[in-house]
Amino acid sequence: MIADLAVRRESFLRCWRHSPGLTLLSLCCIALNSVSFAVVGLGLRAVVDGSIRADFSAIVVGAAGAAAAYTIDLVVGQIGFELRTHVVGRVTLTEVQPEVMRATMGVDTIEHLERSDYLDRIGVVRAEVWRVVDSGWAAIEAFVFVVRLGAALAVLATVSPLLLGLLVVAVVPLLLEWHGGRRMRDAEAAAAEDRRLERHLLALAIDPGAGKELRVAGAADRLLRRQRQAWESAATTVVRARLVASLWSALGWSIFALGFIGGLVLLVRQTAGSPAAGGDLVLAITVGAQLRFAVEQAVERSIDAGGAALVLAPYRWLREYHAGTAARGGPGLAPPARLTDGIVLDDVSFTYPGTDRLAVDRLSARLPAGAIVAVVGEYGSGKSTLVKLLAKLYRPDSGAVRVDGTDLADLDTAAWRAAMSAAFQDFGRYRTTVAEGVGLGDPAGMDSAERIRAAIRTAGAEEFVDRLPQGTDTMLSTQFGGVELSEGQWQKVALARACMRAQPLLFVLDEPTASLDAPSERAIFEAYMTRARAIRGGTGAITVVVSHRFSTVAGADLILVLEAGRLVESGTHASLLARAGRYAALYDLQAKAYA
Numbered sequence: 001m002i003a004d005l006a007v008r009r010e011s012f013l014r015c016w017r018h019s020p021g022l023t024l025l026s027l028c029c030i031a032l033n034s035v036s037f038a039v040v041g042l043g044l045r046a047v048v049d050g051s052i053r054a055d056f057s058a059i060v061v062g063a064a065g066a067a068a069a070y071t072i073d074l075v076v077g078q079i080g081f082e083l084r085t086h087v088v089g090r091v092t093l094t095e096v097q098p099e100v101m102r103a104t105m106g107v108d109t110i111e112h113l114e115r116s117d118y119l120d121r122i123g124v125v126r127a128e129v130w131r132v133v134d135s136g137w138a139a140i141e142a143f144v145f146v147v148r149l150g151a152a153l154a155v156l157a158t159v160s161p162l163l164l165g166l167l168v169v170a171v172v173p174l175l176l177e178w179h180g181g182r183r184m185r186d187a188e189a190a191a192a193e194d195r196r197l198e199r200h201l202l203a204l205a206i207d208p209g210a211g212k213e214l215r216v217a218g219a220a221d222r223l224l225r226r227q228r229q230a231w232e233s234a235a236t237t238v239v240r241a242r243l244v245a246s247l248w249s250a251l252g253w254s255i256f257a258l259g260f261i262g263g264l265v266l267l268v269r270q271t272a273g274s275p276a277a278g279g280d281l282v283l284a285i286t287v288g289a290q291l292r293f294a295v296e297q298a299v300e301r302s303i304d305a306g307g308a309a310l311v312l313a314p315y316r317w318l319r320e321y322h323a324g325t326a327a328r329g330g331p332g333l334a335p336p337a338r339l340t341d342g343i344v345l346d347d348v349s350f351t352y353p354g355t356d357r358l359a360v361d362r363l364s365a366r367l368p369a370g371a372i373v374a375v376v377g378e379y380g381s382g383k384s385t386l387v388k389l390l391a392k393l394y395r396p397d398s399g400a401v402r403v404d405g406t407d408l409a410d411l412d413t414a415a416w417r418a419a420m421s422a423a424f425q426d427f428g429r430y431r432t433t434v435a436e437g438v439g440l441g442d443p444a445g446m447d448s449a450e451r452i453r454a455a456i457r458t459a460g461a462e463e464f465v466d467r468l469p470q471g472t473d474t475m476l477s478t479q480f481g482g483v484e485l486s487e488g489q490w491q492k493v494a495l496a497r498a499c500m501r502a503q504p505l506l507f508v509l510d511e512p513t514a515s516l517d518a519p520s521e522r523a524i525f526e527a528y529m530t531r532a533r534a535i536r537g538g539t540g541a542i543t544v545v546v547s548h549r550f551s552t553v554a555g556a557d558l559i560l561v562l563e564a565g566r567l568v569e570s571g572t573h574a575s576l577l578a579r580a581g582r583y584a585a586l587y588d589l590q591a592k593a594y595a
Contacts, residue, residue, distance in 0.1 A: 004135075004312045008305075012136030014095055015087045022087050029080025030141060032072050034148040039069035084137055092130045100125055100315075103322040108413045110393045111353050112321070120192040121314035128311050135308035142305045145298035152294050169259030170295045173252030174302060180245025181303045185310040187241030194234035201227035256295065332412035335419045339369035339505055339540035341404045343390065348399035350389060359385040361565040362399070367558070369404075370536035372529060372543045374553035376583070377562035383546045384425055386562070387508045390544065391422055403505075421501045422508035425546070427494035431480050434465055435472040437493050441500030451500060458531060459496035460524050464489055495524065503535055507543040525552045550587040559583065 016023045104113075104122060112118045125132070149170060201223060344367070350360040360382045367373050375383045388394050389401060392413050401408040408416070421441065430437045438455055439446035446452075452472060456462050468474040468483060475482030476493075485493070495512055509528060525545075532543035547553050554573040561569040561576070561583045569576055569583050576583040 003316055004309055005139075007132070007312050007316060008136040008139050008308075010136075011091075011096075011133045012140065014091050015133065015136070018091050018095070019087050022083050026080050026083040026087065027140075029076045029083065030144050033077040033080060034144045035151055036069045036073035036076070039065060088130060088133045088137065091133045096132050097129050100129055100318065103318050106322055107325045108392060109325075109395060110388075115353055116193060118321075119196060121317055123196045124189070124192055124314045125311055125318060129315075131304075131308045131311045132315050135305065135312055138301050138305035138308055142298065142301040145294065145301055149294045149298050165259065165263060169256045172255045173249070173295055174299050176248040176252035177245075177299045177303055178306055180248040181306050183241045184238075184245050185307060187238050188310050191234035191237040194230045194237070198227055198230040198234060201230065332415070333406060333410050335411050335416050335505060336404050336406075337539070339404055339542065342369040342371065342540075343367040343506070343542060344402045344405075345386075345389075346400045346402060348389065348396045348401060350385060350394055350396050352385075358565050360389065360396075363562075363565070363567050364399075365560055365567055365570060367542050367544070369540035369542065371557040372532045372536075372545065372555070374556035374559045375544060375546045375562060376548065376550055376553060376559060376586075378586070379548065380564075381562040382565040383548075383562055384510050385565075387422070387424075387510050387544055387546055390506060391420065391508065392416060419504060420506040420508065421498045421504045423494050423498035423510065423512050424508075425511040427491065429477075429490050431475075431477040431482075433470075433473050433475055434468065434493065437476060438472075438496045439500065441497035445500055451502075452496075455496040455499035458499045458527060459492050460527060461489070461492035461496050464492070499531070503539050503541070505539055505541055507532060507535070507541055508546075509544070510546045511548070512545070521549070521552060529555055550583070550590050561586075 100122075153170075204223060345363055345365045348360055348363045349358055351358050363382075363386070375386060377383055385394070389396060390408075392408060392411075395409065403411060403416075430440060432440075434456075435449070435452050436446065438452050439448075441455065442451075449472070453462075456465055456472070465472060465474075476485060478484045491512070495509075498507070498509070498512075512524065512528070528543070528545070532541070535541045536543070545553055545556065553559060556573070559569075559571060559573060559576060560567055563582065569579065569581050571579070577587065
């Protein structure tokens with residue numbers, strides 16, 4: 001609760017810093033609205049008492065006060081609500097939402113994106129991130145509305161101390177609503193994974209790539225059934241909790257209604273036969289009738305304040321996780337300006353989260369400075385995992401990766417990534433212009449049309465880019481009014497993106513031609529081999545090429561052969577063929593298959 005209170009305070013102060021004028025005006029509206037309906041009752045009592053005494057001034061003052069208070073209650077409250085909603089929305093959009101995205105992207109590794117507990121938490125926060133900002137306002141308004149309720153009861157006490165008993169019955173709905181709200185928060189958390197699965201399956205139904213397979217296979221109905229099951233599972237959990245919460249709410253309001261009716265009966269008996277008590281009776285009825293709305297507002301914002309914990313808990317966890325990983329990494333050493341020795345993998349092992357099978361198993365190898373290193377092996381042999389370890393996307397469970405003798409873990413992650421380029425097997429498809437999609441490979445060079453054009457040329461993408469309606473300014477993806485690319489064209493854009501940095505220390509190509517035809521593949525590899533030999537003279541750059549097609553990497557300086565996460569052979573193409581081992585057998589098998 002203390003930690004949540006700190007977040008609520010911080011969220012409100014963000015609103016104050018962002019829009020101090022609107023925030024202050026909204027607070028003033030809330031304050032005025034908190035006493036308005038009680039003043040309505042006092043004004044009407046003055047009118048009735050003035051009528052009995054034939055006091056015209058009292059009648060005018062009472063009527064004017066009641067009218068003004070009623071206007072404030074009706075209009076100022078709505079103005080305050082609109083102002084608060086505007087400020088909360090702006091702060092959410094400009095500060096908190098970017099903070100959540102930075103906390104996700106700011107973690108050095110990508111292990112957290114493969115953990116269901118992390119994805120569940122980030123799903124809850126992203127779905128209702130506005131509640132983080134609103135939590136501070138909800139707490140303030142809940143307090144103000146409780147004060148408003150107290151003011152109403154104080155006015156009723158001037159009529160009869162017995163009416164203070166309404167305070168007890170007014171608290172009952174608050175307590176029971178809070179209890180029901182806690183059940184709802186627990187249910188929402190329990191349903192988070194099913195909701196995430198349901199949204200994923202629904203997204204597949206409108207995804208162009210998955211849509212082709214689903215139509216051909218006739219699997220749409222099966223997918224929709226699975227999506228409906230996930231939705232029903234989540235809905236059942238939430239609806240059951242909502243039903244229980246509704247029952248608690250109904251019980252609380254029933255107790256309040258009975259108490260209010262009982263209070264009015266007692267008041268009528270006390271004032272029976274007393275004309276002078278007419279004003280008191282009008283006051284009690286007016287304020288008492290509005291008491292339900294006062295309690296309802298207090299309950300509603302109290303529930304909002306309590307319900308915000310559903311988002312505040314994962315929000316705090318996300319921030320602490322990000323801060324913890326950042327502290328663990330810390331500012332590291334700068335990578336060398338030029339590689340002189342190379343990269344050494346020293347007894348490296350790694351297991352993916354949630355599994356017990358080693359993806360990389362005690363692997364030791366030396367990648368010499370300036371070398372073109374090919375990593376080959378069958379599917380699942382650990383090739384892609386190895387390059388992700390080189391890119392610091394994962395940390396080894398044991399062993400170390402050393403860059404010119406320095407442990408990669410000690411190097412500053414951002415600086416190391418700025419000194420490398422990569423095209424991964426599961427490359428991104430950015431729905432932007434071609435120029436932006438390529439330029440993102442080196443944000444510092446995004447404004448250089450010359451560098452973007454050179455990267456496109458190196459990737460062999462110039463021909464198809466020139467045929468696009470607006471060339472490099474063409475928007476990609478029909479979802480945003482642009483053009484759709486083939487899988488091979490998307491891959492060429494990714495390859496061009498990897499070529500934006502002219503002098504990297506490490507250049508990684510992870511299955512860079514998996515979506516290309518054989519002639520394009522050969523041309524791409526020849527172009528990249530030429531580029532690799534050109535850049536190694538300046539920085540001693542190491543080029544790592546991952547491929548399951550052995551014939552395309554025959555020109556590499558060093559070939560590493562992986563099997564079940566282990567290094568089983570290494571050497572040049574000629575030496576490995578002469579050894580007649582695993583590499584030779586796989587190479588011969590592929591050659592016969594392609595022949």
